[in-house]
Amino acid sequence: MNLAKNIKLIAKNVLINESDAIKNIALLIDDEFEAIVRAIIESKGRVVITGIGKSAIIANKIVATMNSTGTPALFMHAADAIHGDLGMVQPDDFVICISKSGNTPEIKVLVPLIKRTGCTLVGLVSNTDSFLAQHSDFTLNATIGEEACPHNLAPTTSTTAHLALGDALAVALLEAKGFTSEDFGRYHPGGALGKQLYLKVDDIYPANEKPIVSTDTPLKDCIIEISSKRLGAAVVIDKDDKIIGVITDGDLRRMLQENPSLDGLTASDVMGKDPKTIEAGEYAVKAFNVMQENNITQIIVTNEEKFVGFVHLHDLLREGII
Template sequence: MKNNVTINIGAVARRTIAMEATAINDLQQFIDADFEKVVELIATCNGRLVVTGIGKSAIIAQKIVATLNSTGTPALFMHAADAIHGDLGMIRQNDIVMCISKSGTSAEVKVLVPLVKNFGNVLIAMVGNTSSFLAQEADYVLNTTVSQEACPNNLAPTTSTTAQLAMGDALAVCLIEWHGFTAADFAKFHPGGALGKKLYLKVADLSKLHQAPQVLTTSSLREVIVEISSKMLGVTAVLDENGQLQGIITDGDLRRMLEKSVSTASVTAKDIMSVNPKTIQQDELAINALEMMRRNDITQLLAMDGTRYTGIIHLHDLIREGII
């Protein structure tokens, strides 16, 4: 709908963000004994957390369920309207039910709440009106009261749904810390895409894709050039006769050597190599290799199994896998 009123778009956007930020900050006063008990109940529950709601609150409920499931707390979403038409069957004896509502007085909620209580399940209300039907009937209340919606008509759920989302995140993070949920645990539930790869892809998974370029400290300049060229990584490791890593030679090292006015006939790998090359253990996460490359402004690392050289991990490998 268009009108002839001219608005300051930037000012409206900043006002909206400021109002929602204030509402989130105000939630701190509502972290009370009920909140702590809810965290304990969910953390020790033998069933699942069933989260329900209607309208925009139902959308927030779905997001909270997604966050909980991905961080180790079994949860499922049940639409309040569908619940009273058959979906109540998804609730099991040991489940906890959390109903999200701003008003706590919607028709669907008033029908649903007595049914849940008849089942004997613990009922948590995440509600913006602590005097409402839902709040009064619930066993525990998570207070998400806001003073005003960001909507200029104080009607469209904006600030209130932001508060619900933040309260859900506070709940999820408390449960993460309660269970000691780690990045390794997170990776189990996120195997796909770039995020999953950052959490599970190891250096060895990438270094094994290439032949491991290597020469001896006594290798000639020609042998070094052939090895770097044939392996096509722009680098080779330099080993001693016992197979122990001594250094690294890159394309850049070769160019710098050739710029010098020296005879190349007797040059060996030991004369060209850089000592103390940057290495990484092959069982390290590939994302750690990227961080090391960035810190040292280099494009490759030597992969190691203890003290044994096993190959090269290159910046291009990380790009190809979508980690960057």
């Protein structure tokens, strides 16, 4: 077997090993898992997650996931805990201790100290006969067959299993608490993801001009209105201020190709009917989706069916929505 094929086979075997382990752990989800979720929800404390070595790295990630999904969580390194950091643990807290073997020297020292605080201890382990499992109030069973490492030594499959089980716990808590996308947006205000979850149309359109013409506005004046307001379009309204159409740069170009003379032409001769609109209170990402679906670069903003402005594709690019 040549080297290239061997490398690909190794990679595939690792992924198969780890995916099979996660499937097997799914079969281990039982009433105790549900009891942990319910107990955390009813608790007045926080979730403190600890571990050492690779388990500490996994603990950090689970903490980040919980904090971003509505479950307050703290990371405590198992080695630092016995040198002062244990002071962060309060009696109402849930401490989740992550360890593959559950028998490491640091864990054996730490577990009795954690229990002495009066908090609830959850052992996330791959060995349910371990010291940690036997001294925990609850156990999260992450038993695996073997590591993906050919020597069955390097934490690979076990850390993947621990991470996946932590994600399962975080998502179960999220759903049980009724955590919404709006809640998620409050915890993720930065970047494109945050803006998709909280930025609304009425945060954008007031900064833009309001190009507007009536049905009988001469086409020359329509061109001036569109050009001066720099949005590539103008809304067409009737005498009752009702939106009846829109004129875009594209409409003007197509009209000039068919009829080079502007004489006698008005907005009603060129406008597109049934223009796409969006209410001011909608999320900006919805405006983008409508533009994308209809292959347009601007959308009319309304408030109770009255014209209030435009949002342009460039606005969404500038805000980082796209």
